[in-house]
Amino acid sequence: MRGVSIIGVGITPFGVREESLVALGAIACRNALEDAGLAPEQIEAFFLGNFAGQAFVGQNHIAPMVAHATGLGAVPCTRLEGACASGGLAMRQGVLAVASGQVDFALIAGVEKMTSAETDETASILAAAGDVAVEASVGSTFPALFGLIARRHMHEHGTTREEIAHVAVKNHAHGKLNPNAHMQKDVTLPQVMDARPVADPLGLFDCSLISDGAAAVVLCPAETASAHHEKPVEVLASAQASDSPALSDKRDITTFYATQKAGEEAFSQAGLSREDVDLAEIHDCFTMAEIIALEDLGFFARGEGGRGAVEGMTKLGGAMPVNTSGGLKSKGHPVGATGVAQIHELTLQLRGEAGARQVPGAEVGLAHNLGGSGATCAVHILGATA
Amino acid sequence: MRGVSIIGVGITPFGVREESLVALGAIACRNALEDAGLAPEQIEAFFLGNFAGQAFVGQNHIAPMVAHATGLGAVPCTRLEGACASGGLAMRQGVLAVASGQVDFALIAGVEKMTSAETDETASILAAAGDVAVEASVGSTFPALFGLIARRHMHEHGTTREEIAHVAVKNHAHGKLNPNAHMQKDVTLPQVMDARPVADPLGLFDCSLISDGAAAVVLCPAETASAHHEKPVEVLASAQASDSPALSDKRDITTFYATQKAGEEAFSQAGLSREDVDLAEIHDCFTMAEIIALEDLGFFARGEGGRGAVEGMTKLGGAMPVNTSGGLKSKGHPVGATGVAQIHELTLQLRGEAGARQVPGAEVGLAHNLGGSGATCAVHILGATA
Numbered sequence A, B: 001m002r003g004v005s006i007i008g009v010g011i012t013p014f015g016v017r018e019e020s021l022v023a024l025g026a027i028a029c030r031n032a033l034e035d036a037g038l039a040p041e042q043i044e045a046f047f048l049g050n051f052a053g054q055a056f057v058g059q060n061h062i063a064p065m066v067a068h069a070t071g072l073g074a075v076p077c078t079r080l081e082g083a084c085a086s087g088g089l090a091m092r093q094g095v096l097a098v099a100s101g102q103v104d105f106a107l108i109a110g111v112e113k114m115t116s117a118e119t120d121e122t123a124s125i126l127a128a129a130g131d132v133a134v135e136a137s138v139g140s141t142f143p144a145l146f147g148l149i150a151r152r153h154m155h156e157h158g159t160t161r162e163e164i165a166h167v168a169v170k171n172h173a174h175g176k177l178n179p180n181a182h183m184q185k186d187v188t189l190p191q192v193m194d195a196r197p198v199a200d201p202l203g204l205f206d207c208s209l210i211s212d213g214a215a216a217v218v219l220c221p222a223e224t225a226s227a228h229h230e231k232p233v234e235v236l237a238s239a240q241a242s243d244s245p246a247l248s249d250k251r252d253i254t255t256f257y258a259t260q261k262a263g264e265e266a267f268s269q270a271g272l273s274r275e276d277v278d279l280a281e282i283h284d285c286f287t288m289a290e291i292i293a294l295e296d297l298g299f300f301a302r303g304e305g306g307r308g309a310v311e312g313m314t315k316l317g318g319a320m321p322v323n324t325s326g327g328l329k330s331k332g333h334p335v336g337a338t339g340v341a342q343i344h345e346l347t348l349q350l351r352g353e354a355g356a357r358q359v360p361g362a363e364v365g366l367a368h369n370l371g372g373s374g375a376t377c378a379v380h381i382l383g384a385t386a
Helices: A021-036 A055-058 A064-071 A086-099 A119-127 A143-156 A161-175 A187-191 A220-228 A257-270 A287-296 A307-311 A335-349 B021-036 B055-056 B061-072 B086-099 B119-127 B142-157 B162-173 B187-192 B221-226 B257-270 B287-296 B307-311 B335-351
Strands: A005-009 A046-049 A078-081 A106-112 A197-199 A213-221 A233-242 A280-281 A364-371 A376-384 B002-011 B045-049 B076-080 B107-110 B196-197 B213-221 B233-242 B277-283 B366-371 B376-384
Touching: A005 A086, A005 A220, A005 A335, A021 A106, A021 A213, A046 A064, A046 A086, A046 A335, A055 A106, A055 A119, A064 A106, A064 A307, A064 B233, A078 A086, A086 A106, A086 A220, A086 A233, A086 A335, A086 A364, A086 A376, A106 B221, A106 B257, A119 A143, A143 A161, A143 A197, A143 A287, A143 B221, A161 A187, A161 A287, A161 A307, A161 B187, A197 B366, A213 A220, A213 B055, A213 B366, A220 A233, A220 B061, A233 A257, A233 A335, A233 B061, A257 A364, A257 A376, A280 A335, A287 A307, A287 A364, A335 A364, B002 B021, B002 B086, B002 B221, B002 B335, B002 B376, B021 B055, B021 B061, B021 B107, B021 B213, B045 B061, B045 B335, B055 B107, B061 B076, B061 B107, B076 B086, B076 B107, B086 B107, B086 B213, B086 B233, B086 B335, B086 B366, B086 B376, B107 B335, B119 B142, B142 B162, B142 B196, B162 B187, B162 B287, B162 B307, B213 B221, B221 B257, B221 B307, B221 B366, B233 B257, B233 B335, B257 B287, B257 B366, B257 B376, B277 B335, B287 B307, B287 B366, B335 B366, B335 B376
Parallel strands: A046 A078, A046 A106, A280 A364, B045 B076, B045 B107, B277 B366
Antiparallel strands: A005 A213, A005 A233, A078 B076, A106 A213, A233 A376, A364 A376, B002 B213, B002 B233, B107 B213, B233 B376, B366 B376
């Protein structure tokens, strides 16, 4: 299959947005098309990540709606859903469509509108990403599941509450530099440690944000990318894996097998090692999730992931900054948009256009997008043009 | 890209089923794997069509759940949603995965569990497949939209109420011969004409059924298919197109542009003409929809589609039997399963295994799967092994 490059990206500011679900998607799509210098009619396939448009705002079947609002032609419009990894799955199907030669120009978007739902509704809508029959039906919300996971990781591997809290401090410090982030403000370690408890040991600042927002990406064959953008970004790997949805079916809840598997395949596809990665966007739906992903992807040994934020390796200025966008924690987590927004951030960084949060000389970036409590994982590796 | 063949199909009986959404999907998947002679571990990618698991039964993110229940490994599990065309979209992504060389063995399934919801809920869940802001919000259910379409077709093209009703009589006569159909009984022309009105001119027997059910298909490269099944069925075309979702945005509501476009592309891919098609499964969500699709696909001139059932061309024994399975009308319409169940029926027919409803000597079959009021369309053309 042929190489694929990113020639345009677009995003909306994340947060509480007045626009409809469909309008948000179309804004991001038009921004991405403008960045790529393409007219809507040039797009040959559209892939949209969305988790729960019907549950949040009563609208299903949104791929052709966003396409119509964007001005696309009568091209295939396909919605992908893999819980919080919906955006990553959309990206992967778009990459396959171009890599296979099926189309030359593909548009990928992710969108969610969450803030218009009631808080109680939101928790139960999100809980439907897990195995409802054995988890949500007995009261397990997602914070509860990740609280169990965090406590077990502390027990098994000696991870400390402070290490977990440092992830929040770091990601808020990054998000403060991102004009599209939902919460552009610092939080301190005591604020995180002493925050209102949500699900022991996780407190309010350990949880990602309920946000509205959308992001989009335009792909074309790598061999013609330079004709469309002066700094195309190449897709070096696009991998996806799955695991059993319920925690009770997992051998070990301190690791996500789907992340391990997708990560291994991605590094194999790219022919790169962990040391080659200059920065990563990691699915920090909860602070603990970032630590586990860093271990599962092989950046840290098991039980060592907590060192990343504490010792500064994953901070801006460190060896491999993680979540320079602010992550789900500070940038926000409009579920279906998240995986595509990760690609957006990496693309800016690899072009050298990330402003105050730029990682100097960034050449290789990794995006890790997780669905449910580890049932779905998508990993992409992107490379700057030499 | 390389050729792709079907080496296994599976289905559950359609109707009111006791099993859960996930269990139904897994039954169909295991049946398809058994038919293909493959172990679950041999599958390398899984694509699932589902419309509204969250709205109907409170479970989203079901692709890894069905995969886990089927015993698949940690392979990519991807849910596709395109309203009533969700199954067709899953099939198309599976075909692309194998055609491109990404994987050798792909499993495709479609599933929906609808009968446990209340009737009022069901109408509004289905209405979310249209443009809610301009249709459902002012009371337009799907029967209402297709009632408008039917009335306009009668006005513009002289289609008669009797012609529309004949589609129901025909498809019930076919479904009576399908042991997996939801309603295995004849209806008479007077029964259809005099039935309780639903949305003028459509009555109760003009509407497809609210059903539970699942279907599945196993794909592999055409070049190795004969090693796995003695009668592999080749995928000769896999096409998809979109159109504006709201009726108010369409130039003409008596035709679906997405069907025209997907149909043209499918015939072009297959290098076949309309006369080459021996039988078709057509998306008869309402009787009128079958007539429009027959026109949009080029089997009849505009305004002539009503002749198909009346004069017998589309009946078993006619020149091109349509919906030998009973169609959505009689076999039932578990939304996400429908597009995959069409492939199941064509595969049986092209293998000569359709029992009492067998089309003698069938060599080429077409499946047409429509989402919403024409916003999404998938068309597949399948061919028997020579």
